[in-house]
Amino acid sequence: MIKQWTAMGAVALAAATAGGGAMAQDKIKVGFMLPFSGTYAALGNAIENGFRMHVAEQGGKLGGREIEFFKVDDESDPAKATDNVNRLIKRDKVDVIVGTVHSGVAMAMARAAKESGTVLIVPNAGADAVTGPMCAPNIFRSSFSNWQSAYPMGVVAAKQEGKKTAMTITWKYAAGDEITGGFKEGFEKSGGKVVKQLTLPFPNVEFQALLTEIAAAKPDAVFAFFAGAGAVKFVKDYHAAGLSKTIPLYGAGFLTDGTLDAQGEAAQGMLTTLHYADELGTERDKTFRTNYAKSYKLMPDVYAVQGYDAAQMLAVGLKAAGGDIGKKDVFRTAIEKATIPSPRGDFTLSKAHNPVQDMYLRKVEGKENRKISVAMKALADPARGCRMQ
Numbered sequence: 001m002i003k004q005w006t007a008m009g010a011v012a013l014a015a016a017t018a019g020g021g022a023m024a025q026d027k028i029k030v031g032f033m034l035p036f037s038g039t040y041a042a043l044g045n046a047i048e049n050g051f052r053m054h055v056a057e058q059g060g061k062l063g064g065r066e067i068e069f070f071k072v073d074d075e076s077d078p079a080k081a082t083d084n085v086n087r088l089i090k091r092d093k094v095d096v097i098v099g100t101v102h103s104g105v106a107m108a109m110a111r112a113a114k115e116s117g118t119v120l121i122v123p124n125a126g127a128d129a130v131t132g133p134m135c136a137p138n139i140f141r142s143s144f145s146n147w148q149s150a151y152p153m154g155v156v157a158a159k160q161e162g163k164k165t166a167m168t169i170t171w172k173y174a175a176g177d178e179i180t181g182g183f184k185e186g187f188e189k190s191g192g193k194v195v196k197q198l199t200l201p202f203p204n205v206e207f208q209a210l211l212t213e214i215a216a217a218k219p220d221a222v223f224a225f226f227a228g229a230g231a232v233k234f235v236k237d238y239h240a241a242g243l244s245k246t247i248p249l250y251g252a253g254f255l256t257d258g259t260l261d262a263q264g265e266a267a268q269g270m271l272t273t274l275h276y277a278d279e280l281g282t283e284r285d286k287t288f289r290t291n292y293a294k295s296y297k298l299m300p301d302v303y304a305v306q307g308y309d310a311a312q313m314l315a316v317g318l319k320a321a322g323g324d325i326g327k328k329d330v331f332r333t334a335i336e337k338a339t340i341p342s343p344r345g346d347f348t349l350s351k352a353h354n355p356v357q358d359m360y361l362r363k364v365e366g367k368e369n370r371k372i373s374v375a376m377k378a379l380a381d382p383a384r385g386c387r388m389q
């Protein structure tokens, strides 16, 4: 019996050595911390789909290492975020955390990643702080900063659309504050004035009182940040209240992304800005959309793209490090220097590890967010407060 064990050990060791060391035997553990329930559930699913699709396209391996997945439903609840992320870091001992959607949850994750040194790739949450004061060598984002998603819409609303006054409406939390803040900055720098900023608690969808206030104030335009199921309800309620006929509703593109099947007539003609649009027409995007539709029997959205690109970023780092994520400097430098061939168009990372990317102006036509123009080319987040080591 003992002899048998020894023999098996020798075989395993030989295999490990042939594969480039003992590390080559283990799988890379990827922990998804995403919302799989609640108003952002569809977003979490799309991110997971996109990530898994890239891994599948690479034959199940990144940088020569097989991938093993772990999952936690974060419910978009900041109060549970530290416990949830520690489940992945301490219990499952993951090598990489991929998450999340909600900015408040993401900030707790960034804190835990900074303390533990675990690699964190943020596939959505735009919290400005994550690539601002909380920036760190092991924290990367494949999505956007909140400011970045909305600043261009403010400029377009004032300069191209000629609007002078606007009201904003959103959920009261980091993403809502920063996205409407980005719009306000762009709008007011371009000569407009935000006359009132309306909020309600996340994830409430009782919009009627606020819609009545908008109807009474009659601004030239309204800018909103909502996403997921909340965005569906808001756009429908705005339309049902008769407001879309008189006061154009603008948004960061989250307001109409992955939601058009459900929003239908209510969303037609809406203008938004975002770092992705449907049918960009490039070969890269066409291949991505075809594969996604085949794999999941549904069309991809911006969240699927961000999940896919999180896997691409991990692949770049792992490949450079020969599959050894412990080679932190090599891993990090490779991602910092890379150009990521995203379905959205190529992007690079800023010093703070946030995408530097084109922001599209899009218009809803049928079930698509059609690209009208590039509202801002290679837009970089200002990364206020980031001191990268």
Ligand code: PHB
Pocket: 101, 102, 103, 104, 124, 125, 126, 127, 146, 175, 226, 227, 228, 254
């Ligand atoms: C965020 O909380 O940062 C957030 C959530 C959903 C979005 C965009 C940003 O669609």
